[in-house]
Each structure stands twice: as C-alpha cells, then as structure tokens.
Amino acid sequence: MENLPIRQFEDKIVETVDKNPVAVIIGETGSGKSTQLSQILHKRGYTKSGAIAVTQPRRVAAVSVARRVAQELGVQLGEEVGYAIRFEDRTSEKTCIKYLTDGVLLRESLSDPELNQYSVIILDEAHERSLNTDILVGLMKRLVKLRASNLKVLITSATLDGEKVSRFFSNCPILNVPGKLFPVEILHSSERPKNYIDASLKAAVDIHVKEPEGDVLIFMTGQDDIEKLVMKLEERIQSLEEGSCMDAIVLPLHGSLPPELQVRVFSRPPPNCRRLIVATNIAETSLTVDGVVYVIDSGYVKQRQYNPSTGMYSLDVVQISKVQANQRAGRAGRTRAGKCYRLYPSIVYHDDFLDATIPEIQRSSLAGSVLYLKSLDLPDIDILSFDFLDPPSSESLQDALKQLYLIDAIDEDGSITSLGRTMAELPLEPSLSRTLLEANECGCLSQALTVAAMLSAETTLISGRSKISEKKRKHIPSNLPDGSGWGDHIQLLQIYEQWHRTDYNVDWCKDNNLQVRGMMFVKDVRKQLSQIMQKSAKESLDVRTRKGRRESQQDYKNLRKALCAGYANQLAERMIRHNGYRTIGFKSQLVQVHPSSVLRTDEEGMLPNYVVYHELIATTRPFMRNVCAVEMPWVMPITRKLEKLNVEKLSGGFSEPEKSVHVENSDLRKENSSLPKLPDDHDSKIQAARERFLARKGIK
Template sequence: MATLPIVQYEEKIIETVENNSIVVIIGETGSGKSTQLSQMLHRRGYSKIAVTQPRRVAAVSVARRVAQELGVQLGEEVGYAIRFEDRTSRNTRIKYLTDGVLLRESLADPELNDYSVIILDEAHERSLNTDILMGLMKRLVKLRSSNLKVLITSATLDGDKVSKFFRDCPVLNIPGKLFPVEVLYSKERPVNYLDTALKTALDIHVRQPEGDILIFMTGQDDIEKLVSKLEDEVRSLDEGSCMDAIIFPLHGSLPPELQVRVFNPPPPNCRRIIVATNIAETSLTVDGVVYVIDSGYVKQRQYNPSSRMYSLEVVQISKVQANQRAGRAGRTRPGKCYRLYPSQLYHDEFLDVTVPEIQRSSLAGSVLYLKSLDLPDIDILKFDFLDSPSSESLQDALKQLYLIDAIDENGAITSIGRKMAELPLEPSLSRTLMEANNYGCITEALTVAAMLSTETALLPGQSKTEKKRKRPLSNLPDGFGLGDHIQLLQIYERWYQTDYDIGWCKDHGLQVGIIMYSGISMIKCIHL
C-alpha cells in the first residue's frame, strides 16, 4: 500500500474534500484510487462511504481487496452489494456497489442519508447509470451541502469538462504507477482476429519470458472459442519445450466464484492466459500480466429509437479504451501490448473517447426511475446530463411509458408506474409481470422475464462441442411455433424436470450459468 502513488497525496486529497462538496480526482492507471480513497476517508472519520462501480465483477473484486488490506471479514466493515447479492451488515462502513444498486437505493431514500461520502468510480466508462447519478449528485449536494461529499474518480475522464458541469469544482490529478509498455502494431488488419489472437498468444507463450497474457476479445462466444483452441494448442506442445499454461475466461456472465479464479497466482513455472471482455480494461487489476493482446473491438448494445429495438454490434474501440488495454501490461513490470491493427488505423479512425451509453440506449427505464422520485424540480426533458441524449430518445422513452400505462397523458407517473419502478427490470418486463399476475400465470412470466434479463442462454454450436453432445440441439423444445419466449419457458421447464441437471444443459449447448441465474432471478422477483 505504501508504494501506491495516491498515498503520497492523502493530505492534499483530504484537505480538498473537507473544503469542497464535490471533487474530481483523475487517478492514472496504477495510482490506487479504487482501493485507497475509501480507506483514507474512513480513517478520517467519515461514517459510511459508498463506492460505485459500473460492473459487478469490479465491485466484488475491489471490495475483497480492501477487506483484505484492512484485515477484516468481507461483509462486515467492508462489503459489497450487486444485483441479487448483498454482502453487507450493520457494521459496514465501506460499501462497494454497482451504480444501478445505488440508484435503486435512492428510490427508498432520495437524499441517500445513509452515506456521508459517495464516490463514483470509473466514471470515464460513462455508463448510463453513472451519468444519471452525476446529474442527481449535482442536485443532492445542494440539499445536503453540510453533510455530504461527492468524489468523481477516473483514469481518463475529461476533468475540466466534469469540473465545469459541477460548477467549477476542484480537480486533483494523481500520477499512476505504470511501467513502460512497448506497443506493437500489426502491418494490416487481420481477416480473422480470433485466429490472429490465437497465433500471437502461442508465439508469446513459446518465445517470450515468463509473464501472464491478457487477451481482449468481444464477447462470451469468442472467448469460449479462443479458450478451447488455446487449450488444444497448449496441450499439443512438446513437453518441456516451454513453461506450462493455465487458461481462464473472464466475462460478465461467469458466476462470481469462477471470475475470482483469475486473481489466484499461477503454479510455479506456469503462466496464466486470460481471455477477457472489456471488463478487464479498468478497475480489475490482475497482478502478473506482462503481455496484452488487443483485438481492437468491443461488443456494444445500440438502441434505435425509430425501430425501438436493440442490436448487439461489434464496433471499434476508442483511443481511450486502447490505451487502457495497453496499460494493463505495465502494472508490475515493463510489458508489451500487441495491437491486432495498424497504427494508421488507430490514429485516423479510432474515436478519441467512447460514445456515452446514454446516447446509445433506451431511456425508458431511466425516465421511469426519475419520475418515480417525485422531485418537483426535475424536468425530464431538461434533466442536467453531462452529455445530453437526443430529444428523440427522450420522447421515445416517454411514449413507451405512456403506452404501457406507466405515465398519464400529462407525463405524471401512475400507480402502475410506481409498482413497475420497484422491480429491477426493463419497464416492458415489469408491465408484463403485473399483467401476468392478473391472469394467473405469474410463475411462467417470471421465468421468461428472468431469462430475458440475462444474455442469451442458447449458444451457437461448435464442431468440437457437437461431437461431444449426446443429443442434438434439435431435441430442444421449439416453442410450438409461438415464438422465442415460449421456447425459453419450455427450455427452463425441461431443465426443471431433470432436477436441474447441469449435464443436461451442457449436452444441449446451453449456458449453464445463464440458466441458473434465471432461476435465481425468478426466486428473487417472487420475493419483491
């Protein structure tokens, strides 16, 4: 802890926080902001500190790290709260939670009186919930100026822009602890970035000195394909020709107990190869990573207000994301970043920063949340966002809510809308559950809603997997031709009939974690 750069700035940070309601802290990669800020404030007597993270895995892993550093049991003095999991107690003084969980807490307590400090960490990711929280914090510090401190922290955020948004609040810049990283570009963009990543990883493993490898891919399907190919190739290497390798996937759909495996050090004479989505860009620090392979792509959800449909698209990352990925290689010693794209492409075509989620998402859920707060000084169409969404998106959200009776013709929230806002679901799914309850099919609707709230449970077949299957995918229920929703319900009920046999899921090409999560979601929703 003493070697982290942020520790040297503790007195300056505390002095600035004590004299200002809002402070922006730009902490470069490796500065220690995610783990140390909360501890500094805790030592100075702030009663309860909330630290938001855009991702569940980051909230869990950082909370574990802070509890370990303080020598306390996780869930007591230090805890975390994510969707459907709360490891906190009355004794909790430092609480890591997702930005969505903090928003839901504000439904019951709009002034968030339980907290003396709220830290919005990794704000540069510009998640939809974090952007809404920034707008709410701007209002909240007026109401609680005497007993609330707000810190906006990031590695790459435009500090001046955020400072201006918060009426010229102070900005502190904390240098990071980053070793030199050699960036190596491809001569041309590969036709198949998965195969190129495989070849690059094997070349590093066979020819380069010890050090773990982190590979950035776009999503779960690509990750599982690459992990499978890497395992086959590593097994085929001549024994003794190089060190051993242990290969881990890392993505948001993995159960928490599988996500935390990547933080365990490898056995002697063995390197880790971690194949991850962009959740490994920030917050998560995997000690020992020396080599990074950057595909140059990320999977993003894009919402079209005209069609009212989402599409999941593979798009180029921004320069900010590329630099974050490269920085993962220089945390413990000098490293190398292999970019699977030419330097000219990076300089000429990559966007400088990532498009904020609020400008590419449906705002129906966010608008319903804001209306449920019953704050007379908030005008939805003029809400103070750091980057405003289009008027078309806001109007689309209001129209959607009106069509499902969540708001009336004057835009006021209805009693139905208030009930919908209490459920941690998209408004359309919340409305579905309410109707299902009236028609006596709530159990079936809960199953469908839970499965629709996760990533797809059906994975595309792979040739290797197909050979292992005892029964083909065609044996799965087809929904009687009534659509995907009925098929999802039938699949879950078929799994229930097997007494939740995990082997049945694997045999039929189903994502076990998703199916199990759906069951948990259903149980939790019943208790709401």
Template sequence: MANLPILQFEEKILDTVERNPVVVIIGETGSGKSTQLSQMLHKRGYTKSGIIAVTQPRRVAAVSVSRRVAQELGVRLGEEVGYAIRFEDRTSEKTRIKYLTDGVLLRESLTNPELNQYSVIILDEAHERSLNTDILLGLMKRLVKIRTSNLKVLITSATLDGEKVSRFFSNCPVLNVPGKLFPVEILYSTERPSSYLEASLKTAIDIHVREPEGDVLIFMTGQDDIEKLVLKLEERIQRLEEGSCMDAIVLPLHGSLPPEMQVRVFSPPPLNCRRFIVATNIAETSLTVDGVVYVIDSGYVKQRQYNPSTGMYSLDVVQISRVQADQRAGRAGRTRPGKCYRLYPSMVYHDELLDATVPEIQRSSLAGSVLYLKSLDLTDIDILKFDLLDPPSSESLEDALKQLYLIDAIDENGSITRVGRTMAELPLEPSLSRTLMEANECGCLSQALTVAAMLSAETTLLPGRSKSNEKKRKHAPSELPDGSGWGDHIQLLQIYEHWDQTDYDIDWCKDNSLQVRGMMFVKDVRKQLCQIMQKIGNGSLDVRTNERRKESRQDYRNLRKALCVGYANQLAERMIRHNGYRTSGFKSQLVQVHPSSVLRADEEGMLPNYVVYHELIATSRPYMRNVCTVEMPWVAPILKKLEKLNIKKLSGGSSHSEERIEVENINLPKKEVDVAVPTDDRDSRVQAARERFLARKANR
C-alpha cells in the same frame, strides 16, 4: 499496498474533500484509487456519520474490489465491507464500506431520494460513461445542493475529462494522481489482419516461445470469441515441443463467468508457468490483473447500440477509442517494463480511432432511465431538459416517453401512474415490469415471474440460440417443450416448469443441453422477484411460489394477454405481401422472426397476424427475438393510444402549443383483407435518410 501512488497524496485528497462537496480525482491505472479511497475516508472518520458507497459500472468489479478491500482491512466480506449487485446483496447492519453497481444505487434512491444512509458517494470508473453513471452524475449535482445532511461526492476515473466534469459541478477541484507504470513498448502491425482471432493466436504463441516470463493479457470482443481463442490456445500450447518453453495455463475473463472462475484470474500462477488471460474490455480499467507483462490488443470492442428511429438494437463489433487503446497498453506496465502488441497499424490509431468512447446514454434505450426520473416526483425536472454531462438526442428521449406511455407507466400528461410507480420498484426493464403488473390482474403472476426470470438470465440458456449455432439449428431440440405453437415466452415457461417437476435436477439440464449455471441463476432470480412482488403487494399477491401443477391453456392465454400489455411498444403486424412483420407505432421497420424462434405457423404455413417481441436486433437482417403470438382484442387498445402523442405533455414540460406528432398506426384488419399496404416511397426515403444520418453521427 504501501507502494500504491495514491497513498502519497492521502493528506492532500482528504484536505480537498473536507473543504469541497464535490471532488474529481483522476487516478491513472495502477494508482490504487478503487481500493484505497474508501479506506482513507473510513480511517478519517467519514463512516461515523454514514456508509461510504463506491459505485462500479460492472458487477464483476463490484464483487472483486469489495473482496480485496475486505481482505486488506482484515474483515469478513459482507460485514464491515460488503457489496450489492442486482439480485445479490452481501451487506449487513455492520457494513460501513459498500461497493455496489450504479444501477443498484439508482434503485436505492427511489425509496430514499436524498440517500441519507450515505456520508460519501464515490462514482468510480466514471470514464466508462455507463448509462446509470451519467444519470447519477446529474442526480448528484442536484443532491449536493438540496441535501440537509452533509454529503461528499467523489468522481474518480483513469481517463475522464476532468475539466469537463469540473465545469459540470460548478468548477469543483480536480486532483491528478499518477499511476505506478513502467515503460511500455508499443508494437504495431503493418496492416489489419483478416482475422483478429487468428492474429491474436499467432501473436500469443510467438510471445510464449520467444519472450521471457510474464503473463499475457489478450483483449477480445466477447464471450464467444474468448471461448474460441481459449480452446485454440490450449490446443496449440499442448502441441509445442516439451521443454521448448515454460508451462502455461489459459484463463477466460468476462462478465458472465461464475465467481469461482473469476477468482482464478486473480490468483498467482504456479511456479514457472505463464498465464494467458483472454478478456473482454472489463480488464481495461475495471479490474486489475497483476503479473501482466504483455498485452495483445485486437483494436475492437463489442458495443450494444440502440437506434430510436427504428426501435432496434444492434450488437456491433466496433473500433475502440484512443483512450481505450491507451488503457489496454497500460496494463502491460504494472509490475515491470512491458510490451503491447496492437493488431492494427499506427495510422489507424492516429487517424481512425475516436478520442473517447461514445457515452452509453447516447446509444441506449432510455425507457428505464426516464421511468426512474419520473418516479422521483421532482417538480423541477423536465425530462427533455434534465441536466446531463452529455445529453442524449431528443429523439431518444421522445422514444422513451412514447414507450412508457404505451405501457401505462405515464399518463397522457406525462405524470407517472400508480402502475408506473410499481414498475419502477422492480429491477427489470419496463416491458417485463409491466407484464408482471398485468399478470397479477389476469391471475397468472406465477407464470409471468418465471418468464421474467428466464429473460433476465445473463447468458444464453437454450441450445441452438448462441450465435455460433444459429445457422446450424433453427429450432430447439425436440425433447424440450415447443411453446405449444404460441411462441418463445411460452416455451421458456414450459422449460422451467419441466425442470421444476424434476425437483431442479441438474442432470436434466445437462441432458437437455441447458446452461446449468444460467438455470440456477434463473431459479434464484425468480425467488427474489417473488419476494419483491409480495413486498410491493403487502403479501396479498397470488405468487404461488411453491405450488406445482400442470399449466392449462387458460394460463397460457392469460400470460400472452399480460405480455401483450407489457410489450405494447413492441407489437408487430404480419405483412402478407412482404413475408415479414411491420413493427408498431412510428417505426415502420419490416422485420423477420428470428430463426431460433419456436413460433409455429398454421396449416397453411401462415404465421400469426399479431405478435409481440422481447427484442428487435440487427444482424444479417432485422430480426425479432423471443416472439409471442397475441390476439386482436388485446391489440385494439394499443392502436387507440398510437393515434396521437403530445411529446411536450409527456416530458413534463409546459407548452401552450398543441403540436402533435403523428405516428404510423398498425392497420386494423378488415374482414376480407389479405394484402397489407406497404409504406409509400417517400416514407421509405425519409426513413433511409434518417438511418444514414444516425450512422454518420455514430461514426464521428
């Protein structure tokens, strides 16, 4: 710890913080900013007037960094040093340094808008430009001006454009802290490999056989690729001639790993043993793994992107930015000179890669963020003009406002409703929050809590639903409940109820190929959601957490009705001629039910007329995932709200014009209708042109 570069700048940092409410600190990889800044401020006495909060964009980082700081201070984790992430809080009244995800800090500001419990707020890893961090940057700009008690805000990053952030915060000071980096030799491929997984495997084995000791960090795009490469690496290493090279262990690193697996990555390897760490981009900056000498950079990252014109998410493998490539390379020079093997030509790095990653706020659905801002009741905020470092498109904001209006979170004037305020208190996406509100009215809150918990699982729970198996198996195994023909939400409820009846037997999960850790996580989340709902309802809500009974058809019907209200923006009508569904509102996308769905057709092979879906995704074609059938009487109120929308009023902005945006309605069924009218050619051309424009914009 004594050799960390940031310690040499301690007095300069503390002096600058003392004289300025906002300071930007650019600390290169290996500088020690994530662990040492909070300790410096603690020693200087800032924790006497409040807690030091350090936000992290990732759950894994919040946990691991807090553990490291507690260890360095010689205190028990959860006491003087603690962490808070969604559905897990390891803090106490003694806590003076608190690591938390940016989303948790946003939730805390709902109950205490001035965040008076904190004397210092450090927004760490701001270069990742997570959606929540960007919202926090906008709120901090406002908060430092209005808070009565003294507040210090530090924005820290490895690669952030410090001058840009400085201008955003009225030209606040920028400090640069060099990292402790040794030279890193960059080795490019002559051409793009046909398979970056196979190229990574070959490069890793070549390093193991030919290069001196030192751990190898391999960047892959996601959990599926990581698991495949880990297996292939283990097989190849075992086939190497005994004594030809040192021993090796292969370790995965991604956000869905259980804590005990994460800890293995940060423990030193056995003597004369090389570690291969196969990781997502979580290892670029959020986490530092000591001992890495060789880095293999595939040049890709998996990125979730939302298209507001279609309401569709896509999980795309895209090229990394130059900033990300430099961060990855820097991981090889932490302990001694290293090497970075880039599995792409140098021309790709210089000519094709973007300078920096597109901020998440410009590629995400903003419904949850807009609901949060509305719930703050800040009269000076017009949602369409909220001050952000990189504003999202007006189309994205309009899409969010329409979503919230359709699920009753805001009224026709853009004011947050009583229902919306309650939704904002729940750590769920708006559709699930609204479903719980309606379920309480329908008398099926217990069932809705189970479904919300199941859909909040961080990993895929069911067999046959991972991407690698989607083409092999179209339905869940027959021994699992099938949703009684009503769809996936009902199936999720039935699966949990079956598990409940076995007294949460882990062997039952294993026998049915259910993900054990994921199911245990669901159980814990459901318990916490029960507690939150009881708190919101002052103990009056009908949660029935301990009652075990067989669900009735009426329970299923009530739950489906609640889902219809919660997913009002995600309603689809069956198009008979086109063998698919048309999604609601102004989104005229034609989609299919995902092959993994258990939604059942009738005797004539026809699917239900109306369904709601949890997510719309683009893979080989547009698909609805987690689909549930709903009834026409529940749909009618949604169609009325879809008739006309005034975006100016919904945003909270004042306007004398009565400009209205017309939206395409789902047609009410007529008694003898058997063919739906397709969207006309002009609408199709306009839609196609808009999607081409968004694609070009995303590639800039």
C-alpha cells in the same frame, strides 16, 4: 498496499474532501483509487456519520474490489465491507464501506431520495460513461445542494475529462494522482489482419515461445470470441514440444463467468508457468490483474447501439477509442517494463480511432432511466431538458417517453402512474415489470415471474440456440417443449415447469443441453422477484404455489395477454410481402422472426396477425427475438392510446399539444395507408403464404 501512489496523496485528498462537497480525482491505472480511497476516508472518520458508497459500472468489479478491500482490512466480506449487485446483497448492519453497481444505487434512491445512509458517495470508473453513472452524475448535482453540510461526492476515473466534470459541478477541484507505471513499448502491425482471432493466436504463441516470463493479456470483443481463442490456445500450447518453453495456463475473463472462475485470474500461476488471460474490455480499467507484462490489443470492442427511430438494438463489433487503446497498453506496465502488441497500424490509431468512447447514454434505450427520473417526483424536472453531462438526443428521450406511455407507466400528461411507481422499484426493464403487474391482474403472476426470470438470465439458456440455422435445428432431436405453438415466452415457461417437476435435477438440464449455471440463476432470480413483488406492490398478489399442477391453455392465454400489456411498444403486425412484420404506431421497420423461434405457422403457412417481441436486434439482418403471439382485442387499446400521444406533455413540458397530436396521427395514417390489404379469399391467402415462404427462402 503502502506502495500504491494514491497513499502518497492521502493528506491532500482528505484536505480537499474536507473543504469541498464535490471533487474530481483522476487516478491513472495502478494508482489504487478503487481500493484505497474508501479506506483512506474510513480511517479519517467519515464512516462515523454514514457509510461510504463506491459505485462500479460492472458487477464483476463491484464484487472483486469489495473482496480485495475486505481482505486488506482483515474483515469478513459482507460485514464491515460488503457489496450489492442486482439480485445479490452481501451487506449487513455493520457495513460501512459498500461497493455497489450504479444501477443498485439508483434503485436505493427511490426509497431514500436523499441517500441519507451515506456520508460519502464515490462514483468510480466514471470514464466508462455507463448510462446509470451519467444519470447519477446529474442527480448528485442536485443532491449536494440539498445535503451540502453532510454529504461528500467524489467522481473518480482513470481518463475522464476532468475539466468538463469540474465545470458541471460549478468548477469543483480536480486532483491528479499518477499511476505506478513502467515503460510500455508499443508495437503496431503493418496492416489490419483479416481475422483478429487468428492474429491474436499467433501473437500469443510467439510471445510465449520467444519472450521472457510474464503473463499475457489478450483483449477480445466478447464471450464467443474468448471461447474460440481459449480453445485454440489450449490446443496450440499442448502441441508445443515438451521442454521447449515454460508451461502455460489459459484463462477466460468476462462478465458471464461464475465468480469461482473469475477469481482464478487473480491467483498467481505456479512456478515456471505463464498465464494467458483472454478478456473483454472489463480488464481495461475495471479490474487489475497483477503480473501482466504483455498485452495483445485486437483494436475492437463489442458494443450495443440503439436506434430510437426503429426501436432496434444492434450488437456491433466496432473500433475502440484512443482512450481505450491507451488503457489497454497501460495494463502491460504494472509490474515492470512491458510490451503492447497492437494488431492495427499506427495510422489507424491516429486517423480512425475516436478520441473517447461514445457515452452509453447516447446509444441506449432510455425507457428505464426516464421511468426512474419520473418516479422521483421532482417538480422542476422536464425530461427533455434534464441536466445531463452529455445529453442524449431528443429523439431518444421522446422514444423513451412513448414507450412508457404505451405501457401505462406515465399518463398522457406525463405524470407517473401508480403502476409506473411500482415498476420503477423492480430490478427489471420496464416491459417485464409491466408484464408482472398485468399478470397479477390476470391471475397468472406465478407464470410471469418464471418468464421474467428466464429472460433475465445472463446468457442463452439453450446452448447453441442462437447459432443454429433453422435448417439444422429441424434435425436436432430434443425433448424440450415447443411453446404449444404460441411462441418463445411460453416455451421458456414450459421448460422451467418441466425442470421444476424433476425437483430441479441438474442432470435433466445436461440431458436437454441447458446451461446448469444459468438455470440455477433463474431459479434464484425467480425467488427474489417473487419476494420483491410482495414488498413492492400495494395490492395483494397472486403468487400461487404450483404443487405439481400443470399449466393450462387458459394460463397460456392469460400470460400472453399480460405480455401484450408489457410489450405494448414492441408489438408487430403481420405483413404479406417478404414474410415480414411492421411495428404498429410510430415506427416502421421490416424484420423477421429469428430462426431459433418456436412460434408456429398455421395450416396455411401463415404466422399470427400480431406478435410481441422481447428484443429487436440487427445481426445479419433485423430479427425479432423471443416472440409471442397475441390477440386482436388486446391490441386495440394500444392503437387507441397512440391517438392521444403528445411528447411535450409526456416530458413534463408545457407546449401546445394540438400540433404534436396532429403530426402523430398524420404519421400513423400515412403508415397505415401504405400497408397492403390482406386478401379475403382462401386461394389468395394460400398464394400469399407461398410467396412469403419463397421470399424468406430467397433471403436466406
């Protein structure tokens, strides 16, 4: 700890913090900023007037760094040093250093807008430009003016553009802390490999067989790639001739791993044994793994991107930025001179890579963030002109406002509603928050809590569900319920209820190919959501105990009605051609129900007239995932709301409404006029259904 570079700058850091309300600290990889900065300020007395909050964009990092700091201070985790992440709080009244995700800090500010419990707020890893961190940066600018005498804000990063942040905070001081890095030799491939998993496998085995001791860190794009490479590495290492090289253990590292498996990468390997760590970009800066000497960089990262014009997410494997490439290389020089094997030519790095990663705020749906800003009740905030470090597009903000209006979180003048206030307090996306509140009115809150918890699970609960084609699925025997034909949300409810009737038997999960850890997580989340709802809602809640009672068709109908209210922006109307769906209102997109869906067709092969979906995502083609049938009477109020839509009024601005309303209605009429008319007679319906079926088969 004493050897970390940041300790040499302790006096300078404290002097800067004492004299300035805001400071930017650029701490290179290995400087110790994440673990030591809070301890330095704690030792200098800053926790006497309030706690020190240190935000992390990732839950894994918040937990692991808190654990490390508690260990260094010799205290029990959860006492003087603790952490808070979504659905888990390990803090107490004694906690004076608190690591938390940026989203948790945002939610805390709803009940205490001035965050008076904190004397220091450190926004760590700001270079990752997470959506919540960017919003916090904008809010901190306001907060330091309100609490100039008793609040210190530090923006810390490994690679952030310090000058830009300094200008944003009225030219606040910038401190640069060098990292403790050894030289790293960069080795580029002569060409891009056809398969980066196989190329990574070959590079890792070559290093293991030929290079001196030292751990290997391999950057993959996501959990699927990691699992494939881990399996291949284990097979290849076991096939090596005994005694030809040292032993090796292969360890995965990604955000969906349970904590007991995550901590394995921080334990030193046995003597004469090398670790091969296969990780996502979580290992770029958020977590530091000591002992790494060799890095293999595939040059790719998996990134979610949102298109506000279609309301669709795509999960794309994209090239990393130069900043990310340099961070990955730096991981090889923590303990001694290392090597970084880049699986791409140097010309690709220089000519094709962006200088920096696109901020998440410019590639995400902003509905939850805008709801949060609206709930602050700040009279000078116009959402379309809020002071962001890097503003999102106007189209993204307008899309968020429309979403919130359709689910009753804001009214037609842009004012937050009582429903919206309660929704903002729930640690869920707005669509699920709205569903819970509507479910309380419909008398099916117990069922809706289950569905919300199931959809909040970290990974797909039904193992392999998203990877099995529709043709193969039909031949896989399963005792799982089928959603009674109404769709995936009902199936999720039925699965959980069936598990509940076994008294949450783990073997039942295994027998039905369900992820045990995921189902236990759902059980815990459901309990917490129920408790949060009891605290948040002003009205009495109908959280009924099941007592062995089975769900009825009326329960399913009530739940589907609640889902329609929550997913009002994610409503789709059946089209005849191409077995597609058209999204109602201001979006127009042909998509298909995902092959894994249990939504049933009628005897004529027709899907329901209206459905809602949890997610619209582009993979091989645009798909609706987690789909549920809804009824016409529930849909009509949503279409009527569109007639009153005015984006300027929704934002908090004061533009003339007539022009905007006219445009919206004109667009809506244009979209409706382009729809094919549904055939009236029975034979035409059958023929249309047959054409749709053949078209679907043709596409596949």
